[in-house]
Amino acid sequence: MRYRRTSLRLPDELPVNPLFARQGERRVPRYSLGTDEMLPETAYQLIHDEILLDGNARQNLATFVTTWMEREAEQLYAEAADKNIVDKDEYPLTAAIEDRCVHIIANLWHAPDSHAALGTSTVGSSEACMLSGLALKRRWQRARAAQGKPADRPNIVFSSAVQVVWEKFANYWEVEPRYVPVTAERPCLTPEGVLEVVDENTIGVVAVLGITYTGAYEPVADIAAALDDLHQRTGLDVPVHVDAASGGFVAPFLHPTLRWDFRLNRVHSINASGHKYGLVYPGVGWAVWRTKEFVPEELVFKVAYLGGQESTFNLNFSRPGAQVLLQYYNFLRLGRRGFTRVQQATHDVAETIAHGLAGMRAFEVMWPGVDLPVVCWRLADGHTGNWDLYDLSNRLRARGWMVPAYPLPKNREDVVVMRIVVRNGLSGDLAHLLLDDVADGVKFLDRLRERMPAEGRTTSSFHH
Structure with a gap:
């Protein structure tokens, strides 16, 4: 709020x-x-x-974006603030480190050959989504042209709980968005929902590893299996892109046996935000393709710039290199064990918060942070008619906490929820202080003898 x-x-x-x-x-x-x-x-x-x-960034529990890094990382950030990552001729070591990061991430996501994978850093996950969607569209257009079929009606499939960047992609690149509605029974994208809407004009299916509203993982493996079966039955070959903006740096460490990545042949590309659970200050994202064949050559430009010839597949040109160096810092600093320890700590805090909220009769915890360390809850039926979660969000804001209240996606707009994103930097001690402030807010609001006046009340927004 x-x-x-x-x-x-x-x-x-x-x-x-x-x-x-x-x-x-x-x-x-x-x-x-x-x-x-x-x-x-x-x-x-x-x-x-x-x-x-x-607001105090550490108390911003609406955002997935990193709000704390170590002193050494901040020193490195200041030292590298002047580096333009597109100028690979002038900053060859920064370019080499970007390349190393791509291979590290490709390996983390089980690419068959991490050195054969193609990837790039981006300003954030939104740019990575745009690039991934564009590659899907161009490959589909190529295939249609080779078959002598029209290529003027592409569509892309995702759930109605998808992040707004995919709506932007469909709008900007003239692709029909096909939304699979979420319902109480199907709160995320399902194989059945996908099969109801895909056809020969579908450039790809976007599965989300960590829905922005709830933090839940969509069942990527089940969706891929359904599309594999469709291919065998009909010859229709529809690829999967995984929007792992948040889950891409959580699942490999906390859910290592979960098959969502390049272990599935149907998955052609993945994006993630380094500035979310990659633990880097904003803004850096990553787009990685299983192999180079999934990025049409005409999308990769070779240009003479600043003293050399560069290959580039980005929407942005000049952009900071410091965040890429911070990503590499985290890879060196933490390794697999360190990332596992940090992400497990956030899950433990999310569990503490979910348990504390479940003990308050005012609430029903809907998603307790099982996938991403995100806790989502609603007001218990019949608890009160004098206040709602927007009022509670305002009370918490007065204490410095930014905890959004918002309706669920289309078809479920009648359900208003609150959501806490637990990130590195929200300690167990802070979590208990937060729960105390929630309890105090509820106690104050429950003393109201009539409806909280609407004047001056605002609705909240959550952040990707």
Whole structure:
């Protein structure tokens, strides 16, 4: 929950505290470029003071994005802030480290040959999704052309609980989105739902390893098996892309026997966010293809740039290299055992929170963090008519906690839930303090003798 600022425009001039301003810097324009220079200390202090009103990132339990790294990682971040990763001729070691990360991730996801896999870093998982979807579309178009069939009506299949980036992909690249509705009985994408909507124009099926709403894994292996059977029966060959934005750096360590990755031949590509459970500050994502054949050659550009010839398959060109180095730092620093230890700790905290919430008669815990360390709950039926979860979210916001309340996807919009994303940095001690604040919020709201007034109340949003 966030309090919205009013639409009233702030004064055109920004007052400057005379204690850190020099003569002539007492007032500066807020919405236009000033005439004169300003001392660096003054510019820093102005911005520093203004962002004090932002929330505490460690208490932001709405986001999946990393909000804490070690001091050594922050030092490395500062040292590498000026590196442009596209300039591989100028920064060859940064380019080599990006390549190593791709092979490490391909190996982690059980590519048949991690050196034969193709991959790239991206600004985040959203760009990785766009690239993966584009590769699916182009391969489908190639196959249709080879068969002499029309290629003007592509579609892509996913559940109605999919993250909004896939809606954007379908819109931007002119692909029909085919949503498989989630229901109480089918809360995620299922093989049956997929088979109901795929056809010869389907460029691919997107299965999500960690639904944004709930943290649940969709059954990738079952979906792949159903498509394998469809291929054998009909000749229809539909690939799977796994959106592992969050689960890609959790499942390999906490659910190592779960078959969701390149162990399934039907899976052609996978994306993940390094800046989520890859434990890196925003923003870095990864897109990896099983083998190079799954990326059409015309999508990979070779360009002369900054002193050399580079191969690039990205939507962005110039972009920071520091986050890629931080990803490699985590790989070196943690290894398999370290990643397992860190991710298990987040699961343990999620279990503590789920257990604490289940002990409060006001709530029904719907998803207790079994897959991703994400806890999702609703207001118990009949508990109260005087307040709802939006009101509780507001109470927690007053204590600094950002815990969103929101309706479930289409067909389940009548169910409003709250969700906590447990990330590295939310300790067991903080979890107990959070539960105390939840209990205090419920106690306060339960004392209301009439309905909480709607004026001033806001709805929440959650973050991918």
